[in-house]
């Protein structure tokens with residue numbers, strides 16, 4: 104039958120049905136079919152719908168019967184082959200329900216071929232009662248081979264193999280009887296070139312590999328087999344195939360998959376794994392069992408390969424980390440790098456610190472995780488060392504200021520939470536500077552190490568001691584029951600630190616002063632507390648050293664006053680508020696004035712004339728004595744230039760002015776600018792100049808002496824009064840301190856000292872000047888002792904430059 108005619112038949116049936124269609128009833132059978140369908144009868148069947156819901160053929164044309172595979176009349180639809188029954192039942196039921204023609208497509212399979220049928224069901228009514236249906240089945244032109252369809256449905260290789268018997272009738276090879284394009288593509292040949300070929304002719308190297316034996320086994324036992332084989336590619340290189348085969352009757356059907364990429368990946372993985380310079384292992388993420396380990400890991404951890412493979416991931420972790428490892432592996436997505444540093448156990452029991460990078464891998468066909476280990480133990484040690492150095496003092500290994508302040512902040516949080524006070528102790532070593540200056544820095548360093556050891560030993564574990572710098576230490580005393588405990592600790596520390604030290608066989612004695620601030624009462628921040636403890640320390644030092652003081656709020660006021668004075672002092676120099684007074688010194692022998700000592704005064708706009716004792720110590724502390732001293736020297740030289748040429752001028756030089764080695768240049772400049780003879784200038788220094796940096800300062804004294812100026816030792820008898828100072832430099836004059844002169848008449852001890860100093864001056868060829876002479880008796884006594892010069896209120900008070908000039912004029 105031609106498709107064109109078939110289309111016509113169907114068209115006629117549709118037209119008839121539509122023409123006869125009424126709103127109240129379906130078209131009658133004879134309105135649609137009888138006498139008018141002609142050829143259509145060949146393709147139609149009349150079906151009766153029974154009351155039990157089943158359908159029975161009344162009759163069918165030959166073409167329809169060909170489709171259902173047999174005679175139709177009286178046959179129940181359910182008894183038809185399933186490929187006809189299912190589609191017919193669907194169509195019949197749907198047509199009855201819709202009361203409309205229904206169009207479907209059926210795909211019956213016959214002898215390996217599939218052909219599509221258009222199926223149209225027309226619902227009808229009949230004159231003798233009961234619903235009727237007209238089924239029209241028409242084959243389409245195309246017809247499909249089922250095997251071809253299956254073969255074409257995949258790009259994978261499919262093939263059918265027929266056994267080939269050898270000479271003795273035993274199957275020892277196979278012939279390709281059918282294959283799809285996918286199989287041909289896999290070996291880069293055409294289907295025609297491959298078809299009917301023997302398997303071992305196509306793949307000669309399969310002989311002896313066991314592949315043919317596996318196929319023979321599949322053929323004989325009818326059980327599926329799966330195996331891999333390689334094939335030298337026509338394009339070069341080797342390709343790997345996986346074959347799955349099973350027997351169907353006398354044929355073997357086989358699927359072929361190219362697994363070359365997988366195998367190559369596995370090979371790359373193997374190379375990467377084995378040749379990696381980093382330790383690597385593969386483990387099962389579920390059981391955590393080790394599945395593979397590389398040579399570097401075996402060497403690094405010290406476990407043998409066998410030991411490793413019998414271990415679980417947890418076995419290389421210390422106990423405390425195991426739970427966390429379990430939690431990470433239980434997550435739905437395991438992170439490739441947690442960013443954490445982990446601890447791993449080596450075979451010798453030592454612990455290394457590692458970073459672990461892991462990823463999901465397919466290992467021998469199963470999900471696994473590959474872990475790469477980077478040992479950061481050394482790096483961490485270095486980091487720890489650097490961190491230690493950043494937070495500790497190199498000499499004593501005590502915490503430094505940075506760590507101390509961190510700990511103090513932590514302590515303050517604890518104090519706030521638990522309302523348990525803490526104390527901050529600032530400790531300064533008394534006389535440490537003298538040890539450093541006299542015995543040298545190496546001895547000073549060793550002394551500091553011993554001090555830190557004693558401090559550590561005297562504290563509880565809960566307390567902290569730090570070296571803040573130089574000879575300054577600080578302690579945090581935590582969880583105090585009451586503030587008095589800080590004083591008790593201070594007493595104990597002062598006692599401990601004041602015990603003699605043996606430094607390289609030398610006995611050294613120092614002391615300690617301590618300032619205490621209480622948290623939280625004396626400050627809310629670490630900086631404030633430290634500052635206040637420092638203030639208390641200065642009070643302790645001021646008040647005699649070797650003691651401790653608690654911070655008092657008025658100390659803060661004192662410091663603030665000192666700051667205000669500092670600001671004013673700097674301004675005074677700029678606006679010219681300084682002035683000089685001159686006090687005469689008189690020759691005992693002639694009774695004549697031989698010169699004047701320049702004494703500094705601060706002409707303060709509100710406070711009037713401020714004596715030097717009130718500002719010079721501060722000026723020395725803040726270094727302002729250097730520019731002030733320069734002004735005094737230049738002004739005194741300028742004034743002396745107006746005096747008679749035999750009149751000397753004495754200027755006090757602070758030890759601070761010796762620092763920086765510029766003093767000789769300054770003196771030379773002052774002499775040049777004023778034009779006075781160097782021999783008229785006397786520089787008065789105190790013992791402190793020789794106490795600190797003595798070698799450098801003696802060198803400066805020699806430079807000054809080389810300029811031709813005279814050098815006096817002022818305030819002799821106070822301080823250390825070491826006779827060695829007189830030996831270290833040839834002074835021109837010794838000034839006997841006024842404290843000895845004051846009692847010279849009534850105190851035989853002071854008289855004896857004055858007598859000894861004068862005698863020493865005579866024997867060394869150094870003149871002596873007695874300071875603070877207030878009475879005629881004192882003068883007479885000094886004359887009797889042989890003192891060279893005298894100075895004091897009895898002979899003349901410090902006076903303005905103009906008055907001094909008038910006095911000189913009267914004398915001449």
Ligand SMILES: Nc1nc2c(ncn2[C@@H]2O[C@H](COP(=O)(O)O[C@H]3[C@@H](O)[C@H](n4cnc5c(=O)[nH]c(N)nc54)O[C@@H]3COP(=O)(O)O)[C@@H](O)[C@H]2O)c(=O)[nH]1
Nearest residue numbers: 702703714715716735755756757817818875876877895896
């Ligand atoms: N570095 C510098 N120091 C200086 C300078 N000017 C002064 N000074 C030092 O200040 C200290 C106090 O000095 P001053 O208040 O001027 O007192 C001096 C005299 O006024 C006082 N003096 C003198 N005679 C008597 C006396 O009979 N009785 C009595 N009670 N006091 C008297 O003694 C001070 C002089 O001391 P000295 O220098 O040791 O001769 C003092 O240490 C000054 O050195 C300066 O420019 N630079």
